[in-house]
Amino acid sequence: DIQMTQSPSTLSASVGDRVTITCRASQSISYWLAWYQQKPGKAPQVLIYKASRLGSGVPSRFSGSGSGTEFTLTINSLQPDDFASYYCQQYLSYPITIGGGTKVENK
Amino acid sequence: EVRLVESGGGLVQPGGSLRLSCAASGFTFSSSWMSWVRQAPGKGLEWVANVNQGGSQIFYVDSVKGRFTVSRDNAKNSLYLQMDSLRGEDTAVYYCARYSGDESFQSWGQGTLVTVSS
Numbered sequence: 001d002i003q004m005t006q007s008p009s010t011l012s013a014s015v016g017d018r019v020t021i022t023c024r025a026s027q028s029i030s031y032w033l034a035w036y037q038q039k040p041g042k043a044p045q046v047l048i049y050k051a052s053r054l055g056s057g058v059p060s061r062f063s064g065s066g067s068g069t070e071f072t073l074t075i076n077s078l079q080p081d082d083f084a085s086y087y088c089q090q091y092l093s094y095p096i097t098i099g100g101g102t103k104v105e106n107k
Numbered sequence: 108e109v110r111l112v113e114s115g116g117g118l119v120q121p122g123g124s125l126r127l128s129c130a131a132s133g134f135t136f137s138s139s140w141m142s143w144v145r146q147a148p149g150k151g152l153e154w155v156a157n158v159n160q161g162g163s164q165i166f167y168v169d170s171v172k173g174r175f176t177v178s179r180d181n182a183k184n185s186l187y188l189q190m191d192s193l194r195g196e197d198t199a200v201y202y203c204a205r206y207s208g209d210e211s212f213q214s215w216g217q218g219t220l221v222t223v224s225s
Contacts, residue, residue, distance in 0.1 A: 034211040036152075043202055043215035044152065050209065087152055091211045094166045096142075096154040 002026055002090050006099035012107040019075040021102045023088035028068045032092035035064055035073045038101075039084045047086075048073065078104070109133040109214040111203050116219030122131040123193050129203030129216055137181040140206040144189050145199035146218075153199075156188070157206055181197075186197070193223045 003026035013019050023033065031051035032043050036044035046055040048064035051071060075082055077097045087101040110213070115127040143155040156177045157166045165177050176189040186203050200218040207213055 036212070038152075043217055044212070046210060046212060049211055053210075055210070089154075089211060091208070094157070095168050096157070096211075098154060100151045100152070100180075101151045 001095055002029060002093065002097050004088055004090055004097050004099035006086075006088055006102050009100065010103045010105060013078050014107045015078055015080055017078045019078050019082075019104060021073045021086055021088075021104075023066075023071040023073070025069045025071075025090055029090045031067050031088055032048040033064075033066070033071050034089045034091065036087045036089065037064075037075050037082075037084050038087065044087065051102050071077060075104075109205060110215035111205065111214060113203050113216045113219040116201065116221045118222045118224065119193055120225050121194060121223055124189070124191045125193065125221060127188040127190070127201055127203075127219060127221070129188075131184045131186065131203075131205070134197060134205065134214075136179075136184040140208070141186045142204040142206040142212060143186075144202045144212065144215075145178065145197075146202070147196070147199045149191060150199075155201070158186070190221070193221075195212055195223050197221060198223045 005020050005024045015028050033051045035048040038044040047062050052064045063074045065072050086102045110132045112130045119125050142157045146152050148212040158177045162179050174192045178187045200220050202218045203216045204212040
């Protein structure tokens with residue numbers, strides 16, 4: 001199985017900050033990586049797919065990069081609505097595996 | 108608008124069974140792969156299963172193989188998850204999701220809570 005490791009697990013930031021979350025795969029997954037945002041009590045929503053493609057309706061302050069085993073989700077100019085948990089997920093092969101999550105908290 | 112509505116969750120004793128349903132609308136259900144993803148209380152997301160358009164290809168996470176069965180009824184635009192031999196570690200919110208090989212989990216339902224406890 002492909003293991004997905006996110007860092008950090010918690011991140012404290014302020015509105016307007018640039019935030020970076022890292023995701024590492026235990027083996028190459030090419031660009032088959034998605035990022036999701038989840039708010040408390042709500043279902044996740046896709047932000048990024050194929051490592052760098054913006055999901056429908058997702059604000060342009062979100063961006064994804066990377067390929068192979070190392071990936072990054074960047075939020076430019078953090079907004080109040082962005083305080084949430086973020087997950088990376090590989091879909092190169094089964095079983096589909098998901099990182100442990102990063103909680104972005106208000107500093 | 109894509110809409111996915113799960114139902115069927117509840118409290119069940121260890122060893123018991125439960126059947127979850129997911130009603131889909133707003134897209135061509137019969138042309139879509141579908142998924143179940145779960146989230147234990149306070150924990151991260153865990154993929155459970157995927158099923159192809161016709162129900163002939165189904166993939167499961169190892170921890171539910173032999174206990175959970177995914178099915179679908181394209182005439183009713185519905186996805187199902189039959190859960191047998193339930194364990195405490197199956198306690199979670201279960202989400203159904205529309206899946207594509209391109210965008211992965213494109214759309215999600217609101218989830219239904221399954222609690223396995225005596």
